[in-house]
Amino acid sequence: MRDPQTAIQRILDANLDRAREGLRIIEEWCRFGLDNRQLAAQCKEMRQEIASWHSTELRMARDTATDTGTTLSHPKEEQRNSIEHLLQANLCRVQEATRVLEEYGKLYSPEMGTAFKKIRYQVYILESSLLIQFGQQQLKDIQLYLVTSKSETLFSTVEAALQAGLKLVQYRDKSTDDLVLIRNAEKLCQLCHQYGALFIMNDRVDLAAAVNADGVHLGQQDLPIAVAREILGSGKIIGRSTTNPQEMELSIAQGADYIGVGPVYETPTKVGKAAAGLEYVRYAADNSPIPWFAIGGIDLSNINDVITAGAQRVAVVRAIMQADDPTVITQQFLSLLKK
Numbered sequence: 001m002r003d004p005q006t007a008i009q010r011i012l013d014a015n016l017d018r019a020r021e022g023l024r025i026i027e028e029w030c031r032f033g034l035d036n037r038q039l040a041a042q043c044k045e046m047r048q049e050i051a052s053w054h055s056t057e058l059r060m061a062r063d064t065a066t067d068t069g070t071t072l073s074h075p076k077e078e079q080r081n082s083i084e085h086l087l088q089a090n091l092c093r094v095q096e097a098t099r100v101l102e103e104y105g106k107l108y109s110p111e112m113g114t115a116f117k118k119i120r121y122q123v124y125i126l127e128s129s130l131l132i133q134f135g136q137q138q139l140k141d142i143q144l145y146l147v148t149s150k151s152e153t154l155f156s157t158v159e160a161a162l163q164a165g166l167k168l169v170q171y172r173d174k175s176t177d178d179l180v181l182i183r184n185a186e187k188l189c190q191l192c193h194q195y196g197a198l199f200i201m202n203d204r205v206d207l208a209a210a211v212n213a214d215g216v217h218l219g220q221q222d223l224p225i226a227v228a229r230e231i232l233g234s235g236k237i238i239g240r241s242t243t244n245p246q247e248m249e250l251s252i253a254q255g256a257d258y259i260g261v262g263p264v265y266e267t268p269t270k271v272g273k274a275a276a277g278l279e280y281v282r283y284a285a286d287n288s289p290i291p292w293f294a295i296g297g298i299d300l301s302n303i304n305d306v307i308t309a310g311a312q313r314v315a316v317v318r319a320i321m322q323a324d325d326p327t328v329i330t331q332q333f334l335s336l337l338k339k
């Protein structure tokens with residue numbers, strides 16, 4: 001066993017490096033991915049503050065040759081299936097390192113413990129701002145939203161659409177047991193992230209949290225947005241269905257990240273819901289300050305009317321889920337929307 005003082009110095013040395021490396025990775029995304037100077041500057045300031053604690057004494061305690069941890073790595077460290085995953089892994093790394101620095105720092109100097117407690121809280125704030133930025137940023141660029149229906153070919157259909165460049169999927173299944181639902185949700189979430197797409201759970205905030213979905217979609221009869229926000233946190237996307245200007249206004253005031261606008265046309269997928277029509281699409285185009293998706297009865301034969309009414313984003317169920325070739329249909333939707 002080493003003498004405790006040297007061991008503490010080695011722990012501090014290793015974690016000062018870990019915290020700075022993790023922050024540097026996050027900073028690069030803030031700068032080059034998000035073009036967010038403010039977040040990049042926050043990361044840089046934290047790195048500099050951390051560096052100021054990395055004294056020669058701590059560096060001298062390093063003994064890489066006998067460090068048994070240098071060859072240890074968990075298989076999960078080798079996998080990064082999306083930018084969000086990469087950011088989350090590095091935020092987690094920085095949080096762990098700053099926690100270690102706070103606890104062992106107290107044994108090295110009381111000021112170090114206090115300083116790293118402060119830095120750890122700053123990292124939590126960075127996490128919230130970054131994940132909000134991230135989800136919202138991604139959402140802004142997305143024009144096509146696939147809402148799934150029950151299907152024998154659920155995974156292959158979703159994957160076929162993802163292969164065409166689809167970036168947003170909602171898992172909607174109102175009649176399956178929870179055990180199967182959670183398994184399917186986990187699988188779909190992984191599949192979407194593999195293709196850099198967002199995964200949203202319909203109705204079920206509990207399942208969204210359990211599978212670490214990117215968000216949840218809630219209708220007027222589902223849980224209030226504030227409750228979902230409390231459970232999922234500020235970094236997740238919450239969508240709300242709206243059929244009229246009052247619901248739109250309220251959903252925005254309650255903090256929805258996007259809204260569904262529909263049904264544009266009556267649809268067998270949502271039996272008994274009267275069409276809100278193109279008039280409501282025009283209203284959304286003129287009034288919604290947040291991203292909105294026209295939904296309900298939209299297919300390739302009528303999408304131009306919906307676009308002409310002002311929609312830049314649409315959500316569909318049957319048009320893709322029941323397509324003979326979901327890849328081709330998705331490509332056609334994407335190219336019409338891009339124009």
Ligand SMILES: Cc1ncc(COP(=O)(O)OP(=O)(O)O)c(N)n1
Pocket residue numbers: 145147170172202203217218219220221222239240241242259260261293295315
């Ligand atoms: C994008 C989008 N818009 C609207 C809905 C409908 O949600 P809701 O009114 O809760 O109805 P169900 O889908 O739960 O039957 C949606 N799912 N997605």
Ligand SMILES: Cc1nc(C(=O)O)sc1CCOP(=O)(O)O
Pocket residue numbers: 147241242260261262263264267268269270273295296297298315316317318319
């Ligand atoms: C799930 C859903 N919500 C709607 C709403 O207006 O809130 S319309 C709808 C179903 C859309 O299905 P399709 O693309 O097959 O018509």
Ligand SMILES: [Mg+2]
Pocket residue numbers: 202203217218219222
């Ligand atoms: Mg619902």
